[in-house]
Amino acid sequence: MASKTKLHPRNLHLDGYDFERLVVQTPELEAFMIKNPVGQSTVDFQDPMAVRMLNRALLRTHYDIEFWDFPAGYLCPPIPGRVDYIHHLADLLAKDNNLQEAPRGRHIKALDIGTGASLVYPLIGQSAYGWRFTGVDVDANAIKSARQIRDVNKLDIDLRLQNNSENIFRGVIQPDDVFHVTMCNPPFHGSKEQANKGTQRKWASLGKGRSTKLNFGGRDAELWYPGGEIKFIARMVAESMDFAKQCLWFTSLVSKKDNLQPLHRILGKARVAEYKVVEMAQGQKTSRFIAWTYFKKKQRTLFDKRGA
Known part of the structure; x- marks a missing residue:
C-alpha cells in the first residue's frame, strides 16, 4: 500500500515533473509553460490544451509513445494517477504469487x-x-482513436467494441480468453445533470465562477451511468460471476470512500473468494480500487504458472 502522501515508489512521477526534460522531448509544450507563485515552471491545469500537451510530453518522454492524439471532448486523464493504478495492480499479482518483483512479460494479460x-x-x-x-x-469513435494510437506507435494491443451498452464483460470476453487482471475507471456520476453540477462546483472552488468546461474532458459515457458508480460496479460484479474462472482478479477504481460499504455487501452476495481495497495516495488526495477474485489462494499460483 502506498504512503498516504506519495505516489507509488515505482511511479516515475514520484518527484514531480522535470519540465526542462519534457520540453526537450516535446518542444510544443513550451508554449503552455507558466510560472507558479513561487517562480517554478508548470502549466495551467485549468487549460485543457495544456493538460493534453503535458500528457503527450510525459508519454513520449517516459513511456516511448511518439504519437498520442485523439478527438476533442474525450477524457484526457492525468498520467500520474493512472500510472499508480498499474503499479498497484502489479503489486497485487506479485503478492498473490509470492514474487519478489512485479510480474513482467507478455504472458501477463490485462483487460481494460x-x-x-x-x-x-x-x-x-x-x-x-x-x-x-x-x-x-x-x-466506436473512441475505439477508432485508440486503434490509431496503437497502429501509429506499432503496438500489439487488442481492441474490442462493446456493442451492447448494457453489458460490461458479456460480449467482449470470449470463451477462450483468460486474464490475470481486469481494470476500470467507472463513470462517476449518476446522470448528465449530476455531471454538469459537479463540474460547476469544481470551477466555483477554483474561483472561476460557473462553467461546464472540463479541463480533463470527458464524454457522457465516460462521466455518468444511470445509478452512478455503485450501479456500474454492481453490474460489473454480477457479470464477473459468469467469467469467474477466466479472470484471476477483477478490479475497479472507486471514487468515493462511502461507496465501499454497499459494494462490500454486493461482493458478499457474489460469494467471492477474496475481496480487497487498495488505497493509493496522490499528494493530499487518496484514491482507491477494489479487487475481487473467485479463485482460492492455492489456486492462484497455478493460474499464473499455466501462462494465462
Missing part, C-alpha cells in the same frame, strides 16, 4: 474496461511491464 480514446492504461502498462492488453469501449 472503458479504455477510452486515449488508450492510456494499455500504453502505460505495456511500457512499464510488457503486459499484453485488451482494451474495451462502448464508443
Whole structure:
C-alpha cells in the first residue's frame, strides 16, 4: 500500500515533473509553460490544451509513445494517477504469487474496461511491464482513436467494441480468453445533470465562477451511468460471476470512500473468494480500487504458472 502522501515508489512521477526534460522531448509544450507563485515552471491545469500537451510530453518522454492524439471532448486523464493504478495492480499479482518483483512479460494479460480514446492504461502498462492488453469501449469513435494510437506507435494491443451498452464483460470476453487482471475507471456520476453540477462546483472552488468546461474532458459515457458508480460496479460484479474462472482478479477504481460499504455487501452476495481495497495516495488526495477474485489462494499460483 502506498504512503498516504506519495505516489507509488515505482511511479516515475514520484518527484514531480522535470519540465526542462519534457520540453526537450516535446518542444510544443513550451508554449503552455507558466510560472507558479513561487517562480517554478508548470502549466495551467485549468487549460485543457495544456493538460493534453503535458500528457503527450510525459508519454513520449517516459513511456516511448511518439504519437498520442485523439478527438476533442474525450477524457484526457492525468498520467500520474493512472500510472499508480498499474503499479498497484502489479503489486497485487506479485503478492498473490509470492514474487519478489512485479510480474513482467507478455504472458501477463490485462483487460481494460472503458479504455477510452486515449488508450492510456494499455500504453502505460505495456511500457512499464510488457503486459499484453485488451482494451474495451462502448464508443466506436473512441475505439477508432485508440486503434490509431496503437497502429501509429506499432503496438500489439487488442481492441474490442462493446456493442451492447448494457453489458460490461458479456460480449467482449470470449470463451477462450483468460486474464490475470481486469481494470476500470467507472463513470462517476449518476446522470448528465449530476455531471454538469459537479463540474460547476469544481470551477466555483477554483474561483472561476460557473462553467461546464472540463479541463480533463470527458464524454457522457465516460462521466455518468444511470445509478452512478455503485450501479456500474454492481453490474460489473454480477457479470464477473459468469467469467469467474477466466479472470484471476477483477478490479475497479472507486471514487468515493462511502461507496465501499454497499459494494462490500454486493461482493458478499457474489460469494467471492477474496475481496480487497487498495488505497493509493496522490499528494493530499487518496484514491482507491477494489479487487475481487473467485479463485482460492492455492489456486492462484497455478493460474499464473499455466501462462494465462
